[in-house]
Amino acid sequence: MVPHLVTALNGPLHDLEKKILEATPAIERWFRLEWQEHTPPFYCSVDLRNAGFKLAPVDTNLFPGGFNNLATEMLPLSVQAAMAAIEKYCPDAKNLLLIPETNTRHPFYLQNIARLMQIFRQTGLNVRLGSLSADITEPTPIDLPDGGQLILEPLERSENGRRLVLKNFDPCTIVLNNDLSAGIPAILEELNEQTLLPPLHAGWSMRRKSNHFSSYDEVVKKFAKLVDIDPWMLNPFFTKVNGINFDDGTGEDALVAAVDTILAKIRKKYKEYGIKEKPFVIVKADAGTYGMGIMTVHHSDEVRELNRKQRNKMSVNKDGIAVTDVIVQEGVYTFEQIKDSVAEPVVYMIDRYVVGGFYRVNEERGIDENLNAPGMQFVPLAFAQQHAVPDMKAKPGTAAPNRFYMYGVVARLALLAASLELEKTDPDPEIY
Incomplete structure (x- = not known):
């Protein structure tokens, strides 16, 4: 094209x-x-x-x-690249947690998140969305412009405090699609048993x-x-x-x-x-x-x-x-x-x-x-x-x-x- x-x-x-x-x-x-x-x-x-x-x-x-703006012909290459990237950090990865921006109501941004979830799922991962927003206290559906739907869930720390989890979901890898402009939330700090990608110091707060x-x-x-x-x-x-x-x-x-x-x-x-x-x-x-x-x-x-x-x-x-x-x-x-x-x-x-x-x-x-x-x-x-x-x-x-x-x-x-x-x-x- x-x-x-x-x-x-x-x-x-x-x-x-x-x-x-x-x-x-x-x-x-x-x-x-x-x-x-x-x-x-x-x-x-x-x-x-x-x-x-x-x-x-x-x-x-x-x-x-803006992953939603990429040509669909390039999707297989995105999947292969994502697979190569995730294998570096967690070769036996099963679950992946994706954390979007807190302002998730913009339709184009929502389509970006949907495309990212599609890419990660096609690598063979279970993917769920965790929100940094204080307003998300229970699983919350958000409608997509194309008729699909995303489910945002509240983030939790594990019992030992070293992992970030959702209810009945313990991910090996966490991918941030939130640039942390407003600062680093405490819930993301000191995660000693998981890989956070990109790292916290890649965010605009630092x-x-x-x-x-x-x-x-x-x-x-x-x-x-x-x-x-x-x-x-x-x-x-x-x-x-x-x-x-x-x-x-x-x-x-x-x-x-x-x-x-x-x-x-x-x-x-x-x-x-x-x-x-x-x-x-x-x-x-x-x-x-x-x-x-x-x-x-x-x-x-x-x-x-x-x-x-x-x-x-x-x-x-x-x-x-x-x-x-x-x-x-x-x-x-x-x-x-x-x-x-x-x-x-x-x-x-x-x-x-x-x-x-x-x-x-x-x-x-x-x-x-x-x-x-x-x-x-x-x-x-x-x-x-x-x-x-x-x-x-x-x-x-x-x-x-x-x-x-x-x-x-x-x-x-x-x-x-x-x-x-x-x-x-x-x-x-x-x-x-």
Whole structure:
């Protein structure tokens, strides 16, 4: 399944695609060796931006919530990947507990949970849903848009206090699809006899985007040396700014200086490659998701000129958590379109395997804006069922399998960066 897609592949990206295709055997061997040293996150999604002259990840989510947007053709691969992932932690697993977000009434999110349950059940597991919501005190049915139904159940601790259970259900493995933005609930702490995937420190109460992109810097430098490319082709510049208060202007000078610094670095690269586009940056909360706490900035004066509505929007994140730390990230244009709407690819992985993806499409947003916003729609991709089999005979920029292979390579670089990030930030590395 390949949607009708308009893509600007020009100049440097042609050379990048050519070099990556030529180095495919070396790249796949490099990934295999890296996964011998590092454990991939249980699952992951990566938002990519294709500017024609640059292909880079701009966000990496360790609690992906859009499995319902994947093409059904990719379901068998998802099942195989999930089986491989679970066998690492509990080879004789029989029961799996899935913990969703507490706000489970959104129909699309409910479909995501239903798809995850379908994937896990097809691996041969008994799957039930446990809720962190205090409102769930007994098994509670929730209707799905397609006529199906989910049953949410209250979580309990076992008699010895070391395991998380449901009534008459003792799971070997617990999978979180809750990003813990509001903090770590006590009931999830000190589980000594079960595997929690992803680990607690992967949640937004502890995780920081600046840590992730620092790890991504390391990964891309090694990869770029392997393929003989400029790391910038795959990597957005970024810096972190702490101590921000958008309401009273605290930290504004530091933020303005950071914006100026990143814009200057982008201009230098644009000049080097003869790129005529106007540089911009994205200012976003260092922790959090759901497309909140994000703004596009073309000039640092825009930071000082924020109106009250804009400041309010930037000051809080999901679950009303105050934003005090931000990253200033190089803005990457997206020159991909579907039916005259701006689009960006999102790649999904389970364990170390690409299991599909989709285009996030938003006709209400521009090529330099965050597309994860009201008005977005999703066009599923089956990666032509050949994401790992590029067409070596095709000219650069002409074959969908090659483009999807490129997406998969860059997404796996972000996945590897997430692995390094989790290792470095693990509060108890001996048991990681």
